[in-house]
Amino acid sequence: MTASVAKPQVALPLLTLISATVAILALSQPPQLPQGLGFVFKPLTTLLILFYALRRGSDQPRLARWLRAGLLCSLVGDIALLWPEQGFLPGLVSFLVAHVCYVVGFCTQVRAGAVRWPFLMFGVIAATVLGSLWAHVPAELRAPVVVYVLALSGMAAQAWAWWRRRVGQADEPRARWAAWGGTLFVLSDAMLAIHKFAGPMEMASFWVLASYWPAQWCIASSLRAPASMRMAA
Template sequence: MFLRVIFFIVLAVEIYFSTTHQNNLVKFTKPLLMPLLIFMAFQLNIKERNLFIALFFSLLGDVFLMFGSELYFMLGLGSFLVAHVFYILLFKTQFNFSLLKSLPFAAATFGYILFIKAGIGQNLLIPVSVYCFVITLMGIFAAGRKTNIHSYNLVLLGSILFIVSDSLIAFNKFYSPLPASSFWVMSTYGIAQFLIVLGWSKK
């Protein structure tokens, strides 16, 4: 319980620093989030290596996206893509394909890409499309898990919030500046990762 409280305190402080544009302080708080969840996962006796690898690459993505250049954006995108791949591998152990559960994710992603496509530069269109495909698979694999309802709901909600967070980043970067973008992106992202870890511990 102590680590959970610390995580949400750090998340709240990070959001405050982000929304008030105190970028030097963000460089101290943001990189703390995933290590806290890694320690929490150890505390919850989670054994699956894929979860820890996903959190590690999420940490790399957090660090890269703190810098504003296109190179660091690509490195961040690549890091989070790898994180999503390892979440897919994690969820795969309990996965049972359902077309009914898969279609909403596929339709939402396809529609969203069409919505923001005009703002994506040609050099980023393929990487962003590949990333969207992978996060869609992550959502599908979360939705297709066969486990107890408590674990299922927590992980599924976390996965959906992760997709929402990524979608908000894309909206803000490629379509139109989003008011209070740091608040919405980081709150959905932080809660998403927390719910995935907590939900997996209850499988």
């Protein structure tokens, strides 16, 4: 691997990790760093993942376009949720659109519902979590929360459908990245929902963000790396 290729391959994940760490420490309760840093490094971390996605997928324009759009919507949601109360509904809508973008993107690789059991699996998970929290969800938020949960679980299920349909094929590793990303997203949002609706969860910011950004990185990694990186690896 040449030095010119190795540097960005190492530098971008390292910068993303540093940015995520600063954001988590600044947004934790109690904050371990000045809280104002969270307002900078939280969106910066997602921006770095978007930049990572922009450097990949040149030979998959439809998938790349939809996944990048999802990351951009996620960035809007990240900014909105810096104000947890006032920004919750705008953030929910932003991430809802992000999941729709991801679903459409994954459907460019395999038809919707190509493998059915992941939809059953994530449907059961979603119903279990939502059912346990339902009594704590304010009436005015119940409809948008249900729509969001359907989009989230559908996104994860379609990612798994792509993976399971591609087992043994050349793009299986990329599909596996998408499946892990969808799974981590479900985990992150489940913890966020428990913290918001069922009562404070200890170290909530750490657990939510420490699964959220790996989820986004995994989804971005489902885009094929540039040929120069593949040849140099």
